[in-house]
Amino acid sequence: MFARLLVIIFLSNVVISNCYGQIPLSDSTPTKQILIFPVIARSIETDWSFGIATSATFHLAKSDTVTRTSNMQGLALYSLKKQTVVAINGTQYFKKEHFILNEQLSYSYFPDNFWGIGKYSPDSAKEAYTFKQYYLYLHLMRHLGKRCYIGLLYEMQKVLKVEYEPNGIFDKQNVAGRTPYLISGAGLSFTYDTRTEAFSPGTGTFAQFYFNHFGKMTGSDYDYTNIVLDYRKFYTLYKHQVLALQGYFFGNVGSEVPIRSLASFGGNNSMRGYYDGRYRDKNQLVFQGEYRMPVYNRWGVVVFGSTGNVSSTFANYSLNELKYSYGAGIRFAISKKEKLNLRLDYGIGQGDNKGLYFQLGEAF
DSSP states (O other): OHHHHOOOOOSOOEEEOTTOOBOOOOSSOOSSEEEEEEEEEEETTTEEEEEEEEEEEEOSSTTOSSSOOEEEEEEEEEETTOOEEEEEEEEEEOGGGSEEEEEEEEEEEEEEEEOOBSTTOOGGGOEEEEEEEEEEEEEEEEEEETTEEEEEEEEEEEEEEEEEOTTSHHHHTTOTTSSOEEEEEEEEEEEEEOOSOSSSOSSEEEEEEEEEEESGGGTOSSOEEEEEEEEEEEEEOGGGOEEEEEEEEEEEESSOOOGGGSEEEOSSSSSTTSOTTSEEESEEEEEEEEEEEEEETTEEEEEEEEEEEEESSGGGOOGGGOEEEEEEEEEEEEETTTTEEEEEEEEEESTTOEEEEEEESOOO
16 A cells, blocks of 8 residues: 555665765764755645655764754655645754754645635535745744743744635635735743654653744734644653654634634644645644554554544534544654654545655654
């Protein structure tokens, strides 16, 4: 099944170290490392896509053995659905982790699908639409002690174009953001992080709460507040096998929230098996677990499951309406020392929802 749905061709696998030489992958990876590899892939949202991916790992403080490995990743893809995505994201850990910087920068031209707003949207409601946008996210955290951080964050999204079917579901539901718009907001965060590794933790806890307010003072066309709570726990069990758990809440408070800022149910990191955006609403609540097992040398396998739903308000969640997904995947360690993996996951949701995902790094 995997071979039928996805082919990944590594035309090159180049590792450039601080000695500017080509070296093979080994357990003794250099302080600085850059991986470059062309990719041919297929997913539910993109069909076949072609592009190039890069990953850089490095230490900002060379003599500091406590600070985790910093990373930058880049991706440029073009799909048979005429979608274009160019993205850069990363995390930099400064000396002794007094400061941590997270950033995301992307451009997207993306023919997409929309089923309307709400958890009851039927499969038959699907309509095609296209958006073009720029996106920027910056999050700077300051260490307070005992692995606690306080942070400042900024988010900006410029939607340049939205094309949709007139008098269709966009107009009937009076969907906010169906014309070009700008959102710009700033907020605060609190983070507790005891994870042992940056890419695939074996033990530790990650807990983060943040809010981001979008309004006229920051130049936003819409006025609302985004609230996120993300809790993750990692346990190392028998022979380096890891149980990873996550609870995730994404919510918006405000009378109008534009479509690209609504909670988007599904995708390669959450509720795998559902089209990213199959369900949209102001709020989303998801719980997921994953069991990660090394098999041989650089190879490993995982099994995972998740449950959750979207809702217009937090009070509208109901246990008997929770949706679910489950699946399995394969891992290949690009860097055994840094635990940086290529992952191939196949997720199955309810009904006809299912799909394959190829990604650099774990889902959570």
